[in-house]
Amino acid sequence: MAKRRRVGNLMGLAILSAIVFRPMHPYEMAGTLRGWGKDRDFEIKWGSLYTVVRNLAKHDLIAEVESSREGRRPERTVYRITDEGRAELVDWARELLSEAEPEYPRFRAGLSVMAVLGPDEVVTLLRQRLAAVEREIAEAQAAHELHAPRVPRLFLIELEYDLAMLEAERAWMGSLIEEIDGGTLPGLDGWRHHHETGEVPAEMVELAEESVETYGDKK
Amino acid sequence: MAKRRRVGNLMGLAILSAIVFRPMHPYEMAGTLRGWGKDRDFEIKWGSLYTVVRNLAKHDLIAEVESSREGRRPERTVYRITDEGRAELVDWARELLSEAEPEYPRFRAGLSVMAVLGPDEVVTLLRQRLAAVEREIAEAQAAHELHAPRVPRLFLIELEYDLAMLEAERAWMGSLIEEIDGGTLPGLDGWRHHHETGEVPAEMVELAEESVETYGDKK
DNA sequence: GGCGTATTACTCGTTGCCGAGTATACGCAC
């Protein structure tokens, strides 16, 4: 159950993993991460970068090395990782690899409100998304082939994970589209009827009322 | 490219999808969503609930119906959906079903810093997570079986998606564990050596330096 | 029938995220 970290933003983990090799200033960290292609794994937002770096420093996970000023450029503060930072990096990695916290992908949210649209439109939309997913797969494959000859497999693992998940998504979406489009999805008529007339099938109303009560939660 | 919405929090979508049937007060919305099992799809945080409701109202996606006070209980404000809210719900659903915005699951972040740990420890950690994923699969399956006889398939789609993704994750993790544990992962010796001695394999240093420069980004 | 615990229903204050803005330097075209 994901312990509360002094710096919670995953960008912090990315930063720690970058400066573990050598001291850097913030902008350089971001550049290095992009260079390693880690911007696939961590969202790099410029606004957050400096906030997170400041927080890491505040909690002594990184420390200021020097603050140089070249010409009239803005001041650049170089940071190095501390022992505490190294420990946090390792501990955080352990947590992320061993725990499976629930996440809330946007597509799942979309599926859960799918019924507000009609089945025909849903098929069209899903086809669009399927195409997008396929483009992503192609991109990821290209990236993998590009790097595979020179980069040790260890550092391509996330890409491989990504690919596996994207392929699973493609397969699942494909079969859903076929079920709706082919008319084999049970309850399709009720859905279409509801959408065309606005009538809510009787059993749903019932369900809606009752479920408020009956839902026993664990936790 | 995910348009900026007046209310960005997905909790807002969930609320709209709940009060589309009948007016409710905030606490009731949360209860209804939990009753429908939608807390698998949307994270319900009490702190956010009221903020989001207030924002929805501010932007006229929902409107106040009445504000009753029973006994000396805190005041309860009941909201209904507006036409604008209905339009937003539909538009938002369309977006989520058709677009594939990149997401950043925590496990991917973990994989991307995996190298800071040794291979043996990684195997142990992955086994833990695999067990957790398997528990989740079992739970999801149980939930599906419980509801399948009474709830139309349409409303179980997200659960099915969830299951498909979890199974894909299980399969992928299983094979990764085997590759590391069985010693067939290429570069395993280098990894182990690096971890035991702290030495960074020469080709990695090189890569680290060069990649900062060479990475040509698209976008 | 009194007491603890759960549930209902909401408020508030803090944290921190991040979009948008700023300002210099550099390359290269003409």
Added chain:
DNA sequence: GTGCGTATACTCGGCAACGAGTAATACGCC
């Protein structure tokens, strides 16, 4: 040699998000 686009490097303010707190009612149970 000067204009202009792009890369470098960072600052800041507003607001969304949420944890923790509050306080009343209902409920179980000995």
